[in-house]
Amino acid sequence: MLMKLISGSMLYDAVHCPHRVSMDVFEDPGLRDDPSPFLEMLWEQGWNHEFKVIERMGDGVLNLFALETAEKEVRTLEAIKNRVPLIYAGRIQHGDLVGEPDLLFLRGDAYVAGDIKSGSGFDGEESxxxxKKHYAVQVAHYTNILELLSFSDGTKSAVILDGGYKQVPYALAAPQGMRNKTTWWELYLETLQYIRQLLDRSETSRAALSAQCGHCHWRRRCDxxxxxVDDLTLIAELGRAKRDAMFATFPNVASLAACDPASYISGAKTSFAGIGPDTLQKYRARAILLTQPDAKPYFREPVELPLSEIEVFFDIEDDPxxxxxxxxGFVERRGGANGTERYIACIASEPTPAAEAVAFRSAWEYLMGFDGAARVYYYSKYERTAWKKLAERYPEVCSIDDVDALFLKxxxxxxxxxxxxxxEWPVNNRSIKTLAKYLGFRWRDSNPSGAASIEWYDQWVQTGSAEVRQRILDYNEDDCRATRVLLDGLRKIAGY
Known part of the structure; x- marks a missing residue:
């Protein structure tokens, strides 16, 4: 039997979804979904960014990208023995471990692995x-192979070259945080051990519904x-870890819906690690909604949704x-009459800071022009976060404090x-698309998603197509109208 090799990409995937690793190895490849245009765009942009990074590094890079697997590994080992200072797209292997690090840097007499990423090397703000966990376990894998081959200095250090061409050090022997003292290296070893158990079938994995599913090639099969099996992760906001904590007692949604939560509550704790009494009650209520054929959404507590002569529904689109x-984008409605609606789009004419600033100024002046005479509705904190970043970039438009003050109105x-x-709703998640569709709203586009809109924007930038531009505007307008549909639906549920 051929030895099953463990690659860096398997470590990367295992952090997001260990079941994907198992599916990739054991499931029929014919059941995979085709990659979406968005994913294909990401791959293309990723390669283009990688090539730009290598071009910026000059002639001192040994480029092995075009070589076949076997020759690539031979040439990589030769280059390491010859102390080539920088190797691109090499291949290293030890036992069942294989890695293809984007870069191998010679530091003193040893090599350090690096990977090129088109986004940030940090999880959240750089400060x-x-x-990032998935980056850490991936470069730790390459570092482990280097150590096993005696090509590393043993410091467990690696590098991420981020989208801004900056080297971000990954100190893998350091703890993951102030509270989490487990090191990145220990996380890697735990993940590696779990993958080995999956591959030898001594451990099994289960599918779980999560935000990561959207672009996975097993999405439809797992769904x-x-x-x-009526899996617990079909309950909104109940993820893999909490599912696993309750699985022995509640193997499906129906069993949770039928239980008496009091039997599992003792004071401020429950029988399930990481799940408090209020959370258990919440999950059970959602399970009941999913199991009742005619279940309806309801409010758990009173909420005021006052009418306003002018209502504005706000949504932004960006390209990360x-x-x-x-x-x-804004949809403006007057007197509660949908027939009065008009759409206002503040769009950057090109992907430049100057055009971005113009669009931001137009949007800022539009909202500030109401001087409190309108009620403005948006969905999630994303708009506020994005506008604060814009204010930091373009203080001539407004300050960060101005944005904070606006969103506190x-x-x-x-x-x-x-x-x-x-x-509470009888649905599997609380995205605006899920709730608006539940209320009967339909987007004009056959493939409405934020990811798709990024791919459309890329098309527009490259082609200047008026048709693609209009597709983006239609999608954004529909997102704004979906927010209006949700508001009206919430008022109806509340009995207004």
Whole structure:
């Protein structure tokens, strides 16, 4: 039997979804979904960014990209023995471990592995210094192979070259955080051991519904399985870890719906690690909604949704690959009459800071022009976060404090955190698309998603197509109208 090799990409995937690793090895490849245009765009942009990085490094890079697997490994070992200072697209292997690090840097008499990423090397703001788990285990894998081959200095150090061409050190022997003292290296070893157990079938994995599923090539297959077994992760906000904590007692949604939660509650704790009494009660209530054929959404507590002569529904679109917020869309309604609606689009004419600033100024002046005479609705904190970043980049438009002050206004309403958080719905998640579709709204586009809109924007930048531009605007307008549909639906549920 051929030895099953463990690659860096398997470590990367295992952090997001260990079941994907198992599916990739054991499931019929014919059941995979085709990659979406968005994914294909990401791959293309990733390669283009990688090639730009190598071009910036000059002639001192040994480029092995075009070689076949066997020759690539031979040439990599030769280059290491000859102390070539920088190796691109090499291949290293020891036992069942194989890695293809983007870069191998010679530091003194040893090599350090590096990977090129088109995004940030940090998880969240750079100031936090928090590393990305999936990046950490991937470069730790390469570092482990280097150590086993005696090509490393043993310091367990690696590098991420991020989208800004900056080297981000990954100190893998350091703890993951102030509270989590487990080191990145220990996380890697735990993940590696779990993958080995998956591959030798001494451990099994289960599918789980999560935000990571959207672009996975097993999405439809896993969705079928999850619904067949009535998996607990079909409950909104109940993830893999909490599912696993309850699985022995509640193997499916129906069993949780039928239980008496009091039997599992003792004071401020429950029988399930990481799940408190209120959370258990919440999950059970959602399970009941999913098992009742005619279940209806309801409010858990009273919420005021006052009428306003002018209502504005707000949504933005951005391209994280280019780091630009290119569209601020508003649907304005007067007197509660849908027939009065008009769409206002503040769109950057090109992917440049100057055009981004113009679009931001137009959007800022539009909202400030109401001077509190309108109620403005948006969904989630994303708009506020994006506008604060824009204010930091373009202080001539407004300050960060100005943005904070705006979003603290009583007439600025985050429907997700201010209202939907106080409701329960017979659905699997609380995305605006899921809730609006439940209420009967339909997007004009056959493939409406934020990811798809990024791919459309890339098309528009490259081609200047008026048709693609209009597709983006239609999608954003529909997102704004979906927010209006949700507001009207919430008012109806509340009995207005």
């Amino acid at each position: 936090s210094g928090k590393l 079928e399985v999850l619904r067949e 690959m280019r780091g630009i917020c290119y569209l601020h 009583e007439w600025m309403v985050d429907l997700l955190y201010d209202v939907v958080s106080k409701t």
